[in-house]
Amino acid sequence: MSMTIGRRAFLGSAAALPLLRVPARAARTPGTLRFGLSSYPPNLAPWLNAGGATGAVMTLIHRGLLSYGPDGGLRGELAERWEADGKDWVFHLRDASFHNGNKVTASDVKWSLEQVAAEKSTAYMRTQFQNVERIDTPDERTVRLVMRQPMVTIPEWLANYYMPIVARDSIERGGPGIGAGPFMLKNMERGVSIDLARFDKYYKPGLPKLQAIRVVAYADENARVAALQAGDVDLIDYVPWQSMTGIEADPKLRLTTQNGPFMYLTFNGKSGPFSNPLVRQAVGFAVNRDDVVRSAFFGRGAPLSGVPLMPESPFYDKARAEYFRHDPERAKALLRQAGFENGFSCTLLSTAQYGMHLSSAEVVQQNLAAIGVQAQLSTPDWATRVSLGNRGQFEIAVNGTAAEITDPDGLSSVLDNELAPSYIRSTGFSVPKLHALFEAGRGESDPAKRKAIYDEVQQLATEQAPIVGLCYRAQGYAMTSDVQGFTNLPGLLSFFSPITLEEVAFG
The missing domain is CATH 3.90.76.10 (Dipeptide-binding Protein; Domain 1)
Known part of the structure; x- marks a missing residue:
């Protein structure tokens, strides 16, 4: 039995089990929201990208x-x-x-x-x-x-949460600095929890409505769901897809999802096969995206076969968006053209901390094996995976993110690897003209001229494959039914949703 099938069968069986319950819900401190976060933030230094868990906390203190x-x-x-x-x-x-x-x-x-x-x-x-x-x-x-x-x-x-304003000269030893957000940092237990208290001088009258937020890290996604079901927490992020149906059926809980975040592959082209755009294209045609959606997201998503622009965007190009269809024979032909007729071996970086990352990697591993590329999985914890990506210590990697602004300039953060090194984009090679096109696009106000620029961006992204898309995914937050005021922001902005915690109260 293949690895992916085995994992799917196990998760499918687990999803069919009755929801685990404890006799009584854990006592809640009045006015305190307990937020079950998918990862303990690797750091809280302002202006750095250390993942969505860090961003969630940053929106509370800054x-x-x-x-x-x-x-x-x-x-x-x-x-x-x-x-x-x-x-x-x-x-x-x-x-x-x-x-x-x-x-x-x-x-x-x-x-x-x-x-x-x-x-x-x-x-x-x-x-x-x-x-x-x-x-x-x-x-x-x-x-x-x-x-x-x-x-x-x-x-x-x-507007991005990577751009907080902090008090002048308040950064010490990589700390978070002094912010102006709705909550103040009170206590941190490294790797476990973060305690935040209401800031009484917040500039929005009557906000925040809560007195405190206790952020508790649950790296294991099943433990995170169990904590919500047991009443140990009131809100969780990154609801695992196999748990969504059960949460929707529970009258004591509420689920909110948005399609917009996406999964994709990045490459290290400093040396080796992935320096060749034909090899990167071959990977694009090798991937069966329907299998990724089924295996990693239990059908809650959609294939991403090109540049991650939503169909409602005026810059959307249907032909480019659907370019990398599943075509193993074409993938093999591209490998032959690139001089790798007999395939090659590589390491595929992912993480076991998030099930969708691991399941996506397992599908990609099988798809690559079908065209003669033997990929060995590397699945460290999330903080290590981020560090390896930032240092360029990988060959090919699974990633997940969302465009950080609704304008197509937001795609520069994942497509333009001439930017400063980051785990969310490829490294070791550049795509000629792509950086200049993004610069031209963000400086052009005429809609027709901007569309022409981003048409060319999509063409280059298809030909050079600086990333390879896998799928869009439903991004979910779940909460107890008495949590009122939380909003899962639309589409690509789902990761910014913790900013609405300033409006949350218990109803």
Whole structure:
């Protein structure tokens, strides 16, 4: 029996078992939400990408200039309003305070943004902010980004949870800094839990509604679900797909899902077979995406056979979106053309901490074996997997993410591997012209010209395969039925949903 079939049979049997219960639900401290998180954050240093678990906590202790509202639209946070002034962007700050009681000022914003763009910065958004020539602060409530070139996507990038504003000079030894979010960091038990308390000087009247949030890490997805069912936690992220049906059927629980996050493969092209785009294309045609959706996501998803643009996007190209159909014979022909007629061996990096990552890797492993590529799985814990990816210590890897902004410029974070090294994109090779196209797209305001630019982006992404898509997946949060006010943000923005915890109360 194949590995994937065996895993599917086991999970299918487990899903059919009765839901586990304890006689009485665990006592809840009044006003405290217990959040079962899928991983303990590898770190809480601002401006770094350390995965969705880190992002969830960052949205609780920090705020940026902008964010996304429950409807997925841009909204002001520390900036109450903003506007373009020619090629520049001007942000007008609201009356807000940091957790140390000091007011949020233009100098704090200037300092934070300068840390992101600094020469030796390791910030995830460093490249996006290289187009800022300087930051002017005409007064303590006004910030002007003086741009070298027009950049129409600045507001969306500033809405990302990787772009918090922290109090000036408050970063020590890689710590989280002093934020202005709805909750204050009170206690951390490394690898286990994080305790947050309500910030009484939060700038939104009446918010947050909760008095505290206790974040508890449950790396094992079945344990995370069991904790919710037993009443040990009130909300969980990353609901495993095999558990969704049971949760939907439980009147004491509520499930909310969004399609938008996606699974894909990245490559290390520094040397070896994956430096050849024909080999990367061969991988694209080798993958049976329907099997990935069935095995890893229990049918709750959709194949991703091209660039991850949703059909409702005005930039969507159906032909490119469906390019990498399952075609093993074409994959073998591409390997022969690349000089690998007899195949080759490699290591496929994934993680056992998230079942969908492991199941996706198992399907890919089998699909590659069918075209003569023998992939040995490497499945460390999530923090190690992130570290290996950031250091480029892999050959081919399974990943999952969502575009960080709704504009197609958001695809640059996964497609443009000329950006600073990150586990979410390929490494060791570049796609000529792709970086320049993204730069042109984010500076162009004419819709027709932007569409032409992103048509070319999709063509290059198909020909050069800097990533290979696997599938879209339903991203779920589950909670007890009395948790009111939490919203799973639409589509690609699902990972940003913990920002709505400021609105949560028990009903």
